[in-house]
Amino acid sequence: QVQLVQSGAEVQKPGASVKVSCRVSGSTLSELSIHWVRQAPGKGLEWMGGLDPENGERIYAQPLQYRFTMTEDTSTDTAFMELTSLRSEDTAMYFCAIAHSVEAPYITQWGQGTLVTVSA
Amino acid sequence: IVMTQSPATLSVSPGERATLSCRASQIFGSNLAWYQQKPGQAPRLLIYAASIRATGVPARFSGSGSGTEFTLTISSLQPEDFAVYYCQQYTNWPPITFGPGTRVEIK
Numbered sequence: 001q002v003q004l005v006q007s008g009a010e011v012q013k014p015g016a017s018v019k020v021s022c023r024v025s026g027s028t029l030s031e032l033s034i035h036w037v038r039q040a041p042g043k044g045l046e047w048m049g050g051l052d053p054e055n056g057e058r059i060y061a062q063p064l065q066y067r068f069t070m071t072e073d074t075s076t077d078t079a080f081m082e083l084t085s086l087r088s089e090d091t092a093m094y095f096c097a098i099a100h101s102v103e104a105p106y107i108t109q110w111g112q113g114t115l116v117t118v119s120a
Numbered sequence: 121i122v123m124t125q126s127p128a129t130l131s132v133s134p135g136e137r138a139t140l141s142c143r144a145s146q147i148f149g150s151n152l153a154w155y156q157q158k159p160g161q162a163p164r165l166l167i168y169a170a171s172i173r174a175t176g177v178p179a180r181f182s183g184s185g186s187g188t189e190f191t192l193t194i195s196s197l198q199p200e201d202f203a204v205y206y207c208q209q210y211t212n213w214p215p216i217t218f219g220p221g222t223r224v225e226i227k
Contacts, residue, residue, distance in 0.1 A: 059213070104151065110163060
């Protein structure tokens with residue numbers, strides 16, 4: 001069974017950057033369509049971006065596209081997300097997730113989440 | 121595509137039927153998924169393609185609809201079903217968009 005294990009909670013100051021990792025087990029990262037979704041405290045789910053594993057294209061949500069970067073290390077089957085110029089409203093639980101396919105990107109598997117707190 | 125869900129909160133007694141609605145701002149076929157989220161947990165896929173149950177999902181969960189109107193029905197609520205439910209459209213992405221959620225609480 002495929003599992004996603006994320007890195008631990010982070011506390012960052014406004015203006016700083018944060019990088020969260022997501023290690024895949026039970027499959028090969030290069031075969032998966034990894035997406036990132038965040039959830040502010042008490043709020044709903046916000047899609048941030050996703051990867052097309054066939055061509056390596058990274059697709060970002062427009063509001064985040066200048067601050068958000070997805071990368072991958074296929075040698076360790078680990079995906080990463082980095083968010084820069086952090087603001088208080090970036091405080092959220094960040095989930096990595098596996099989409100069924102590029103054509104039908106509903107989420108079939110979720111990581112446990114990484115809490116990122118932005119506070120002075 | 122903007123997704124809306126109603127009601128925001130649904131109060132139901134165990135054993136009763138729950139009907140949750142999800143509406144899209146424009147027609148997009150059947151590329152819709154439903155997720156269940158319990159406090160402190162990641163969401164869990166329940167339904168995809170509007171009406172197909174994911175692996176391991178009990179038969180009391182059913183999805184229907186197409187176009188702009190979708191429904192998740194829980195035929196007989198069990199104690200473990202009290203949670204927040206989100207719909208998600210995945211047609212013509214990006215972006216992928218979620219509804220704001222419906223909280224199903226014990227009456």
